[in-house]
Amino acid sequence: MDPLITSLQNPKIKDAVRLRDRRPREESGLFLIEGYRELKRALDAGRTIQTLFYCPELFLGINEEDLKKQCKGALHLRCTKEVFAKISYRDRPDGLLAIAPQMHLALADLKLKKSPFLVVAESIEKPGNLGTILRSCDAAGVDAVIVCDPTTDIHNPNVVRSSVGTVFTVPVIEAGAEETFAFLKQHKIAIVAATPHAKMEFTQADLKVSLAIVVGTEQYGLSEKWMHGADVAVRIPMFGVADSLNVASATTLMLYEVVRQRS
Numbered sequence: 618m619d620p621l622i623t624s625l626q627n628p629k630i631k632d633a634v635r636l637r638d639r640r641p642r643e644e645s646g647l648f649l650i651e652g653y654r655e656l657k658r659a660l661d662a663g664r665t666i667q668t669l670f671y672c673p674e675l676f677l678g679i680n681e682e683d684l685k686k687q688c689k690g691a692l693h694l695r696c697t698k699e700v701f702a703k704i705s706y707r708d709r710p711d712g713l714l715a716i717a718p719q720m721h722l723a724l725a726d727l728k729l730k731k732s733p734f735l736v737v738a739e740s741i742e743k744p745g746n747l748g749t750i751l752r753s754c755d756a757a758g759v760d761a762v763i764v765c766d767p768t769t770d771i772h773n774p775n776v777v778r779s780s781v782g783t784v785f786t787v788p789v790i791e792a793g794a795e796e797t798f799a800f801l802k803q804h805k806i807a808i809v810a811a812t813p814h815a816k817m818e819f820t821q822a823d824l825k826v827s828l829a830i831v832v833g834t835e836q837y838g839l840s841e842k843w844m845h846g847a848d849v850a851v852r853i854p855m856f857g858v859a860d861s862l863n864v865a866s867a868t869t870l871m872l873y874e875v876v877r878q879r880s
Contacts (some may be wrong), residue, residue, distance in 0.1 A: 675712030748779025
């Protein structure tokens with residue numbers, strides 16, 4: 618029988634709660650994975666689980682026990698509902714939360730296909746937007762996402778949650794603007810900048826070539842580096858009073874235009 622944690626003051630519980638914040642994550646090299654789908658996708662991707670907290674009273678189905686068994690070598694800690702609520706960052710927890718080592722990939726780790734389909738996300742500020750972009754990239758078959766000059770930690774619990782675990786299914790590269798720009802030019806990958814200020818509509822561009830779609834910050838859009846260095850700039854037509862789309866929504870539209878043209 619796994620140990621049962623009943624106290625909110627348990628050191629393991631306090632350590633888990635601290636990982637909601639960026640500094641403890643960076644110092645420890647650990648992060649949180651909460652939820653059945655997120656944990657399953659992490660395990661399917663070969664991620665190692667260090668500690669598994671679980672609460673059977675909160676399980677939503679019958680597959681949780683099998684998933685627990687896949688967390689081989691992890692410390693399994695059973696929690697009361699009150700204790701699990703303490704470590705959970707969800708409104709409706711499903712009784713599974715894991716601590717795992719972080720994984721950081723660089724451009725040197727990126728294995729390019731014959732006609733690469735990449736996304737460069739520059740300085741995305743909101744974890745929910747970054748997670749949604751990753752989810753769309755997974756759905757559209759993007760080869761990799763380069764998180765460029767990140768302001769949001771890719772191991773933020775809300776990135777994991779909003780990506781529904783696709784942060785583990787799409788290679789996520791962390792790199793600076795200069796090295797990313799040089800990498801794309803070196804490999805002859807067309808840089809497509811998405812901006813409301815472009816003249817060309819996104820459906821008019823040739824997106825069947827090797828390309829990287831570059832999207833920028835929620836507030837300011839793309840930096841001058843990317844705007845001036847892009848091979849082509851495209852816009853999504855808008856007919857209302859809003860002058861821009863949510864960055865995750867705009868990215869999704871761009872991705873599926875690539876899918877349409879390549880189908």
